[in-house]
Amino acid sequence: MTHLDPPGGHGRPAVPSASAAAALARCVSVEPAKFATAHWGRTPLLSRAAELPDPGFTDLLSPADADELLSRRGLRTPFLRVAKDGQLLPAARYTGGGGAGAEIGDQVLDERILELYAGGATLVLQGLHRIWPALIEFTRDLSTAVGQPLQVNAYLTPAGSQGFATHYDTHDVFVLQVDGRKHWRVHPPVLPDPLERQPWGGRADEVSATAEGEAALDVTLEPGDALYLPRGWLHSAQAQETSSLHLTVGVRALTRYAMVEELLALAAEDRRLRATLPFGTDLADPDAIEPELTETVEALRDWLCSADPAAVAERLRQRAWPAARPAPIRPLAQAAALTAVDADSRVAPRAGLRWRLTREADRVALRLFDRTVTLPASCEPAVRALLTGPVARVGDLPGLDDDGDRVTLARRLLREAVLVPA
Numbered sequence: 430m431t432h433l434d435p436p437g438g439h440g441r442p443a444v445p446s447a448s449a450a451a452a453l454a455r456c457v458s459v460e461p462a463k464f465a466t467a468h469w470g471r472t473p474l475l476s477r478a479a480e481l482p483d484p485g486f487t488d489l490l491s492p493a494d495a496d497e498l499l500s501r502r503g504l505r506t507p508f509l510r511v512a513k514d515g516q517l518l519p520a521a522r523y524t525g526g527g528g529a530g531a532e533i534g535d536q537v538l539d540e541r542i543l544e545l546y547a548g549g550a551t552l553v554l555q556g557l558h559r560i561w562p563a564l565i566e567f568t569r570d571l572s573t574a575v576g577q578p579l580q581v582n583a584y585l586t587p588a589g590s591q592g593f594a595t596h597y598d599t600h601d602v603f604v605l606q607v608d609g610r611k612h613w614r615v616h617p618p619v620l621p622d623p624l625e626r627q628p629w630g631g632r633a634d635e636v637s638a639t640a641e642g643e644a645a646l647d648v649t650l651e652p653g654d655a656l657y658l659p660r661g662w663l664h665s666a667q668a669q670e671t672s673s674l675h676l677t678v679g680v681r682a683l684t685r686y687a688m689v690e691e692l693l694a695l696a697a698e699d700r701r702l703r704a705t706l707p708f709g710t711d712l713a714d715p716d717a718i719e720p721e722l723t724e725t726v727e728a729l730r731d732w733l734c735s736a737d738p739a740a741v742a743e744r745l746r747q748r749a750w751p752a753a754r755p756a757p758i759r760p761l762a763q764a765a766a767l768t769a770v771d772a773d774s775r776v777a778p779r780a781g782l783r784w785r786l787t788r789e790a791d792r793v794a795l796r797l798f799d800r801t802v803t804l805p806a807s808c809e810p811a812v813r814a815l816l817t818g819p820v821a822r823v824g825d826l827p828g829l830d831d832d833g834d835r836v837t838l839a840r841r842l843l844r845e846a847v848l849v850p851a
């Protein structure tokens with residue numbers, strides 16, 4: 430098998446680096462290199478609006494946009510949560526049938542949302558990176574900058590209210606203050622670098638005790654301010670004299686423990702590690718377990734020393750790539766382009782698409798986030814040109830003998846949603 434990843438790219442999304450850099454610059458007030466070494470996964474970073482290049486975040490989601498989502502978009506659970514006094518409210522309190530022609534039973538009811546919000550409840554709009562156009566684009570670019578899958582929620586909190594008690598998240602977050610003012614108290618972790626299986630509820634007493642001490646950061650975010658918090662850092666936030674809207678961008682980063690999990694999954698290939706424990710082993714007797722443990726550790730150590738980095742990387746890709754979807758396509762326009770494509774057509778790679786090329790004998794495999802597209806090996810130069818360049822004219826694709834082959838390839842990759850009409 431021959432790997433054909435682009436030099437320096439390794440199948441990273443084909444989004445202009447300027448877009449990714451601009452997205453990160455909206456969130457942090459320091460240079461990317463300093464953010465990576467001094468803050469990423471280590472310490473919080475407060476960035477005031479005056480230190481950031483763009484004026485505020487209302488272009489991403491404004492209060493009027495949030496009202497539209499809550500009233501005119503047929504929003505359903507789980508795209509909305511409602512919290513009050515530190516507790517999530519049952520969805521039945523704010524959802525119901527959508528009326529004639531929409532008899533589903535979990536649509537958000539604006540009248541009930543009004544009642545709850547006016548009574549001090551916090552509204553959490555979830556998964557906005559999948560449903561709101563401006564945030565779809567922004568999230569894709571920021572995901573490229575940090576190299577990790579992202580999610581975006583919005584928190585709408587009435588004046589003077591606090592939606593959640595002091596807690597920690599099991600993922601890093603960028604907090605972007607859109608509207609209003611919110612007072613944040615941040616404390617050091619009780620469990621540094623928690624995994625998703627280690628939520629704060631299992632350490633509620635430690636969290637409460639730490640929250641009573643002196644805060645590491647005690648600040649009020651104004652519109653346009655940003656705050657980065659590594660996973661595990663305790664925080665609570667309260668709206669001030671007016672209602673507050675902020676965005677939370679969650680970073681679903683891979684960890685070394687994820688690598689351990691994949692290594693252990695691959696270790697099933699080792700026959701010594703698949704061996705059955707001796708007949709009649711007394712699990713209540715540590716002395717009976719000790720020799721088996723010793724041999725198992727030895728076998729595991731031997732296997733780990735010969736682990737194949739390529740196999741581990743492949744499993745990590747299968748875990749991470751589906752969590753970061755590429756840019757949406759327009760199915761109707763895409764279908765029309767299939768029939769209209771010719772040598773003069775111009776096409777571009779689907780933004781945010783993660784991919785990898787491998788060659789096997791006389792075939793080339795284009796590995797995507799959800800499937801593998803297999804093509805003749807002669808297509809490799811053309812596929813590379815299509816995926817690494819911003820826009821390509823079909824008739825100019827290299828490596829193929831005539832325009833008919835080039836059009837056939839372009840049509841195939843348009844159908845597979847690898848390319849889009851330029």
